[in-house]
Amino acid sequence: MANALINAPKTAKRGEAIEIKALILHPMETGFRPGTNGRMIPRNIIEFFSARWNGEEIFKMTFSPAIAANPFVSFFTIARESGKIDFLWTGDENFRVEESVSIVVT
Amino acid sequence: MPVRHPERSAAKSRDLFVGQMKTGPSAALGVTALNRRFLLVGAAVVTLLPFEAAHATPEALAQVIKEVVGNGRLREGKVKIDVPPLIENGNTVPLTVTVDSPMSDADYVKAIHLFNEKNPQPHVFSATLTPRNGKARIGARIKLADTQKIVAVAEMSDGSFWTASADVIVTIAACIEDVN
Numbered sequence: 001m002a003n004a005l006i007n008a009p010k011t012a013k014r015g016e017a018i019e020i021k022a023l024i025l026h027p028m029e030t031g032f033r034p035g036t037n038g039r040m041i042p043r044n045i046i047e048f049f050s051a052r053w054n055g056e057e058i059f060k061m062t063f064s065p066a067i068a069a070n071p072f073v074s075f076f077t078i079a080r081e082s083g084k085i086d087f088l089w090t091g092d093e094n095f096r097v098e099e100s101v102s103i104v105v106t
Numbered sequence: 107m108p109v110r111h112p113e114r115s116a117a118k119s120r121d122l123f124v125g126q127m128k129t130g131p132s133a134a135l136g137v138t139a140l141n142r143r144f145l146l147v148g149a150a151v152v153t154l155l156p157f158e159a160a161h162a163t164p165e166a167l168a169q170v171i172k173e174v175v176g177n178g179r180l181r182e183g184k185v186k187i188d189v190p191p192l193i194e195n196g197n198t199v200p201l202t203v204t205v206d207s208p209m210s211d212a213d214y215v216k217a218i219h220l221f222n223e224k225n226p227q228p229h230v231f232s233a234t235l236t237p238r239n240g241k242a243r244i245g246a247r248i249k250l251a252d253t254q255k256i257v258a259v260a261e262m263s264d265g266s267f268w269t270a271s272a273d274v275i276v277t278i279a280a281c282i283e284d285v286n
Contacts, residue, residue, distance in 0.1 A: 017240030030249070032226045053238075061233040066225050066249050068198040068280075074245035078238055 004099040006087060011104045012079035020051065020059075021074040024089050024097060030065035046071055046091035054083040063091075079105045167221055167257065170228040174219055174259055175267045185218075185260045185270035196250040196280040205242035205260040205268070209235075215242040217261040224254040225280075249280035 007021040024046070031043025043065065050060040058077045071089075086100045171180070189201040205215045214237045220230040233244050242260070250256075257271045 021245070028249075030226070056238075057236075058238050059233070059235070061231055061244075063231055064227055064229040066222060066227065066230040068247040068249050070247075072200075072245070072247045074202070074243075075233070075235075076239050076241035076243055078240040080238075 004087065004089070004097055006085075006099055006101045008085060008101050008103060010102075011106060014079060014081075014105050016079050017076045018079050019074060019076050020085070021072070022049070022051070022087055022099075023070060023072045024099075025070055026089075026091070026095070028063075028065065028067055028069040028071060032065065044092045044095075046089050046095060048088075048090045049073060050088050051075075051077070052086045052088075053077065054081065055086075058085075079103065081105055164223055167223050167228045170221055171257065171259060171269075174261070178265065178267050180259065180267045180269050182269055184268040185258050187256065187258050187270050187272040189256065189272050189274055191273070191275060193250065193274055193276045195278050196252070196276040197278075198247050199250050199274065199276075200245070200247050201256075201272075202243055202245040203258045203260075207242045207260075207262065209237050209240055209242055211237050212263070214239075214263045215260050216263055218242065218244055219259045219261070220246075220248070221257045221259070222248075222250065222254060223256070224252040225250065230256070250274060250276045251279050252276060 003025045005023040007023075009018050012018045026046050027044060028046065029041050029044040031040065031045075033041050035041045045065050045067070046063055048060070048062055049071070051058050059075045061073060063071060082103060082105045084100050084102050086098065089095065089097045184206045186204045186206070187201060188204065189199065193199050201220075203218050203220060205218060207213060207215045209215065215235050217232060217234050219232045221228050222230055230248050231246060235242060248256075253275045255271050255273050257269060260268045262268065
């Protein structure tokens with residue numbers, strides 16, 4: 001299955017804006033490319049990415065085929081309380097991957 | 107044998123050119139002056155493009171921006187696209203979009219959209235933000251099928267829209283088959 005890699009600080013100060021980077025293995029096949037047999041390779045992309053901090057949605061993003069293979073996203077969020085950040089990617093062909101990291105806020 | 111032909115013809119034309127330079131400088135000057143004129147016109151067009159962004163965009167791009175903005179006014183500013191001006195591989199183009207905003211409850215960026223001019227589809231991504239983000243900066247890696255302009259549009263909490271564009275030269279295009 002797909003592998004996701006999250007880069008987020010393990011600890012943060014309360015009220016600090018921290019940067020979170022998320023990378024996932026995915027071909028992001030555009031649907032605009034012919035394969036070796038001359039037929040178009042069907043589209044297979046991740047369409048949606050979201051992040052939740054202890055259940056509260058902190059970021060979401062929709063992707064088009066113009067997102068590079070192995071989609072990488074970075075964004076900021078304010079650290080409010082210790083807990084878990086959950087990431088979710090969904091897309092074509094019932095693609096669904098969840099990943100989470102924990103963070104300590106002092 | 108066929109492989110040598112281009113070399114030979116190249117050498118011939120080079121000799122010809124040198125010959126021209128030696129025997130008839132005025133003829134050679136005519137050619138270069140013409141080239142220079144083309145260059146100047148080309149340079150003028152290229153430098154003018156960013157300022158005429160609202161008019162020079164292809165229809166698909168203009169239409170997709172229209173879908174986001176609606177009847178609102180799109181103003182230049184506040185948004186910044188950080189992208190290398192020269193990209194070797196269009197399959198992975200790293201970029202960040204930053205919007206100048208305090209990200210407070212009263213004044214924050216609601217959404218950041220990214221569009222392109224010449225990929226098969228104009229939309230690249232749309233991100234939804236809240237004051238919780240603290241900083242309105244998003245990084246991503248995108249595909250570019252050709253040397254082209256990319257446009258970012260930011261939607262603010264007060265309903266205003268701000269935009270910025272960046273010109274990117276791509277040497278190896280993503281999915282070359284797409285370019286028509």
